[in-house]
Amino acid sequence: MAxxxxxxxxxxTGGAGGEVARQLRDAGWDVRALKRGAAQxxxxxxxxxxxxxxxLRHRDVxxxxxxxxxxxxxxxxxxYRNWSQLxxxxxxxxxxxAIAQGATIVLPGTVYNYGPDAFPVLREDAPQRPRTRKGAIRVELERRLEQASHAGARVIIVRAGDFFGPGAGNNWFSQGLVKPGRAVKTISYPGRRGIGHQWSYLPDVARTMVELLARRDSLEAFARFHTAGHWDADGTRMNDAIRRVMLRRTGAAPRVAAFPWWLVTLASPFVATLRELREMRYLWETPVHMDNARLLAVLGHEPHTPLDAAVEATLAGMGNLPPAGRAAMAAA
Known part of the structure; x- marks a missing residue:
């Protein structure tokens, strides 16, 4: 073992990888990063x-x-271009x-590899019977990682709900609920009132990975953990947090409207990202709550930023909030 x-x-250069890289650097790790098209x-x-x-190049990695x-x-x-092929x-x-180095692989996981038969409470050993193409690829991905854990590598998978956070990239928060770069006038919510949904603040998930890595030698070779993140029990908590932040920072609270699934259906044949969003609609039609008992048993806690602080940092990072000085004037 290395x-x-x-x-x-x-x-x-992406949301999850970038956040983990920065937190590992700050924790004292020597961090290398692979970058396509780098000038040097x-x-x-x-x-x-x-x-x-x-x-994608074997020798480069x-x-x-x-x-x-x-x-x-x-x-x-x-x-999401050519996702299934790449x-x-x-x-x-x-x-x-990882096998060549005896290294530990860390993977940010999702709930896509689960089907409705595993809901509403997800534990690490729940059956993986997805109904989507993307979910089936996720199952195969984890199967290969488990095989690698028997061949000299070690694996830590940290599964989370829907990501949000500064620089989180493609996610429901920035592509569904609000639009980057503008004041939030309307929140387009994909779910129904009364249906619970799980959100995960990316910096908290990254911190979880860093803390698990500090204990990696004591974990089994193929270790899986679920994070509880921010549980929105009835589909209103995230919307209310956005409204509170916008009211405090701009003096106006946005309204909440239904997400235009009909438009996604019409446009999905032409836009890859919309096809992926449509395929994941089932996750908004039933409660999906992740059990973090195993994580708590190992760490004793789960890194957790208060929801309003996490939402404010996310909106600021997306360019939805005015500078602090202008915010104070708006609220006056």
Whole structure:
């Protein structure tokens, strides 16, 4: 098993990978990151060593991972393009590098690999019988990781609900509820009142991964954890938090409207992201609540930012809020 304090982050230019990379750096890790199209072969920036390379190239990943104790696999094709053709080959490269180094793979997981038969409360060992194409790929992805854990690699999977947070990338918060770069006048909510939904603040999930990595030697070779995040028991809590933040920062609270599923249906044949959103609609039609008992048994707690603070940081990062000075004038 590699014992260095060096980690390779794949997907560090994205939301999840970037947040994990920064938190690992701040925790004292030597962080490397693979970046396509980098101007220089190697560049130090913001305390991270950026290496020119592509997660789809086997040799690039093997070379970048040399001497690493951990590989964070947070890479996804941009905009969901060719997702089904690219996700598994990228993972295979990570697995090969981890086996060669005796390294631990860390994967940000989702609930996509579960079908409705596993709801409403999700535990780590719940049956994985998804009804979607994307869910089936997630199941295969985890199956390959479990196989890798018997071949010299170690694996930590941290599953979470719908991400939100500064720079979180493609997610329901920034592509469904509100639109980046403008004051929020309307919240478009995809679910129905009374249907519970789970949200996960990305910095909290990243902190969970960092804390689990500090205990990785005591975990089983294939370790899976669920985070509880922010549970919206009736589909109103997130909307109310957005309204409170906007009222405090701008003096006006947005209204809540139903998400236009009809428009997604019409446009999904032409827009890959909308096709993915439509495929995940079932997650808004039934409560999905993740049980974090196993995480609590290991860490004793789950990193947790208060909802209003998390929402405010998210909206600020998306450009939805005025600067502090203007906010004070609006509220006066």
């Amino acid at each position: 014992s260095s304090n060096t980690v390779l982050v794949l997907g560090a 072969a190697v560049e130090h920036k913001d305390g991270i060593l950026w290496i020119r390379g592509d997660a 093997l070379d970048a991972a040399a001497g690493c104790a951990v590989i964070v696999h947070a890479v996804n094709p941009p905009g 996700v598994l080959p990228m993972l295979d490269n990570t697995i090969a590098a």
